[in-house]
Amino acid sequence: MGPGNPMGPPGGYGPPGGYNPYQAPAPQPGGMPGYGPPQPGGYEYEFDAQQNQIISSAALWARILGIVLIVVGVFSLFNCNVIQFALNLIVGIFFLGGGSSLAMVVNTQGNDIAHMMQAMGKLGTAFKIRVIATIVGVVLLLVLLGFAILLLTAAAASSR
Helix, strand or coil: CECCECCCCCCCCCCHHHCCCCCCCCCCCCCCCCCCCCCCCCCCCCCCHHHHHHHHHHHHHHHHHHHHHHHHHHHHHHHCCHHHHHHHHHHHHHHHHHHHHHHHHHHCCCCHHHHHHHHHHHHHHHHHHHHHHHHHHHHHHHHHHHHHHHHHHHHHHHCC
């Protein structure tokens, strides 16, 4: 129909130069779209003062939780609980990193979305590790409880 495109609208219709606003953006050199410094003429979302205050508070509490988890992990070494130490250390480090990335959203300009996504990735990893460790702990506890009930039942049956 149109010039160079038999299926398109006839010439004179549609956006100039074949630009399609519904088309996916072209990949940016050096990485994924939306990451890195804003492109000339591009648009990068900046959070306003109220949003920055909320993000700043979340950053503070994420870093405090990271420090608390690391300290609790160190104290768990006094009980020779190496697994608890490792879990708290790893999760604490991810919370510290997530809190730092959230602080970067507030303290920098021109890269809020990239910093926010980095924070979400780190915090998401911390949550994932904690959930998996909790599920493994509950399953082990249930197995041990079942084994204890089996032993008590066997001991009661043999004493008759």
